[in-house]
Amino acid sequence: VRARKPHQFAEDPDPFVVIGLDAEWVFxxxxxxxxxxxxxxxxxxxxGELTTLIEYPNNGMRITIERGLTRVMLKARQQHVIAKAPxxxxxxxxxxxxxxxxxxxxxxxxxxxxxxxxxYATTEIPLNLRLVSNEGxxxxxxxxxxxxxxxxxxxxxxxxxKLLGLHKIELPDGYSKDxxxxxxxxxxxxxxxxxxxxxxxxxxxxxxxxxxxxxxLGIRKKVVTLGGAAVELVKIQAKACGIELHExxxxxxxxxxxxxxxxxxxxxxxxxxxxxxxxxxxxxxxxAGKDLSDLDIRSAYTTALSCIGVPNWSSARHCVELDxxxxxxxxxxAALVEFRFPDGTRxxxxxxxxxxxxxxxxxxxxxxxxxxxxxx
Amino acid sequence: xxxxxxxxxxAGNYQGTVxxxxxxxxxxxxxxxxxxxxxxxGARRLQERILIxxxxxxxxxxHITTGLTRVEDILRIGGxxxxxxxxxxxxxxxxxxxxxxxxxxxxxxxxxxCPIVVRVEKA
Numbered sequence: 001v002r003a004r005k006p007h008q009f010a011e012d013p014d015p016f017v018v019i020g021l022d023a024e025w026v027f028x029x030x031x032x033x034x035x036x037x038x039x040x041x042x043x044x045x046x047x048g049e050l051t052t053l054i055e056y057p058n059n060g061m062r063i064t065i066e067r068g069l070t071r072v073m074l075k076a077r078q079q080h081v082i083a084k085a086p087x088x089x090x091x092x093x094x095x096x097x098x099x100x101x102x103x104x105x106x107x108x109x110x111x112x113x114x115x116x117x118x119x120y121a122t123t124e125i126p127l128n129l130r131l132v133s134n135e136g137x138x139x140x141x142x143x144x145x146x147x148x149x150x151x152x153x154x155x156x157x158x159x160x161x162k163l164l165g166l167h168k169i170e171l172p173d174g175y176s177k178d179x180x181x182x183x184x185x186x187x188x189x190x191x192x193x194x195x196x197x198x199x200x201x202x203x204x205x206x207x208x209x210x211x212x213x214x215x216x217l218g219i220r221k222k223v224v225t226l227g228g229a230a231v232e233l234v235k236i237q238a239k240a241c242g243i244e245l246h247e248x249x250x251x252x253x254x255x256x257x258x259x260x261x262x263x264x265x266x267x268x269x270x271x272x273x274x275x276x277x278x279x280x281x282x283x284x285x286x287x288a289g290k291d292l293s294d295l296d297i298r299s300a301y302t303t304a305l306s307c308i309g310v311p312n313w314s315s316a317r318h319c320v321e322l323d324x325x326x327x328x329x330x331x332x333x334a335a336l337v338e339f340r341f342p343d344g345t346r347x348x349x350x351x352x353x354x355x356x357x358x359x360x361x362x363x364x365x366x367x368x369x370x371x372x373x374x375x376x
Numbered sequence: 377x378x379x380x381x382x383x384x385x386x387a388g389n390y391q392g393t394v395x396x397x398x399x400x401x402x403x404x405x406x407x408x409x410x411x412x413x414x415x416x417x418g419a420r421r422l423q424e425r426i427l428i429x430x431x432x433x434x435x436x437x438x439h440i441t442t443g444l445t446r447v448e449d450i451l452r453i454g455g456x457x458x459x460x461x462x463x464x465x466x467x468x469x470x471x472x473x474x475x476x477x478x479x480x481x482x483x484x485x486x487x488x489x490c491p492i493v494v495r496v497e498k499a
Contacts, residue, residue: 007464011398064486067487070485071380074380074381074382075380075381087400131486134382135423136422136424136490136493137485137492
């Protein structure tokens with residue numbers, strides 16, 4: 001998406017450039033892998049043109065991310081995929097934790113990366129890089145994105161490739177991912193095809209995802225996760241409905257924090273947040289020959305949440321009267337309660353966090369952080 | 377020329393002109409000066425991106441002197457001064473087309489001899 005030119009003499013806007021990234025390596029010794037190749041795929045999202053580059057390190061010497069990106073930019077300009085080095089672009093990989101750590105200068109930029117769902121992405125400030133061009137050094141900002149975060153959890157690169165119509169190249173019989181050096185030695189051409197495909201897929205996936213987010217949902221922001229896209233969508237919907245989101249969420253617009261008088265009540269509400277509860281009650285192994293049903297209501301969360309009105313944050317207060325707390329539609333309530341179910345209760349429903357992160361348990365007796373509807 | 381189309385430029389003094397002046401706006405404002413140099417291998421472009429405006433609270437605030445000095449140098453070569461510029465919009469018209477000598481050197485960057493502008497002189 002091209003930015004509007006804010007000034008008569010402002011620089012021409014950059015094309016939407018995504019650089020797919022991948023690396024192949026082989027285990028060398030404990031704690032050390034030998035890099036076989038780095039692959040880059042530069043995709044001009046505006047024109048759809050693509051250029052690929054594979055870099056073989058000399059004697060296993062790792063390259064810096066700036067050198068790799070410089071070289072792919074030079075190649076892209078040589079092939080007229082881009083007219084100049086863009087000042088802002090996206091670097092995409094699938095499971096960046098494995099690939100981006102292979103660069104020699106990872107230690108220099110790792111503090112700019114955020115850890116999101118056990119992988120790396122730039123969540124706040126992009127990487128500030130200095131690349132080489134024929135016109136001199138160019139300062140660029142690179143946003144690191146992991147396609148694992150832009151796809152349903154656990155989606156493999158192979159599956160993304162299939163969805164894009166690009167099938168992942170299979171290793172021939174007798175070769176394995178553990179010994180890619182043998183594959184490179186025996187089939188260098190096929191190795192190159194195999195390796196480059198893994199860089200092309202993330203680039204295409206990012207462009208496709210952002211295209212869909214813009215076309216279908218009107219989201220312009222280059223979000224790092226699908227959850228981020230959901231947040232943007234809420235913001236767009238709130239704006240369309242004339243809802244001031246900070247006011248709606250009980251936040252101070254200037255400080256971007258919860259309103260001062262809500263601090264203590266929000267802490268209680270956060271403790272009482274446990275997620276949904278559905279169960280298929282049976283003890284031990286499933287009874288032979290008997291069907292067990294686990295009901296999962298479609299869109300249950302969104303339907304339930306749509307019943308919540310606009311909270312009146314100014315009337316938020318502490319109270320301990322059970323008749324005021326045990327309500328559903330009259331108020332949003334949450335409390336720490338000590339409880340005991342009658343003897344013989346088969347399915348106690350108040351959640352208690354088990355020790356050592358073992359999740360939630362539902363005992364007959366105990367203390368539970370829970371909400372008003374739990375007590376009805 | 378390297379395998380990827382990178383052309384080295386020997387350090388030296390080249391006749392040239394200020395071809396294009398553009399700005400990059402953000403929290404700070406950079407001026408992007410494109411020089412057209414006449415080299416033995418033909419015309420070649422070099423680009424400089426220098427800070428010319430920043431809020432006083434910015435850590436880069438003192439760097440604006442570098443940008444303003446470069447602009448002032450080019451204006452002086454063209455027989456003008458900073459006082460002739462009435463704002464950012466007037467600068468491109470004043471700077472573009474001025475004939476200058478550009479002194480360059482090379483900086484080793486990511487395995488390349490990357491040309492950079494050292495200073496500009498009267499042609």
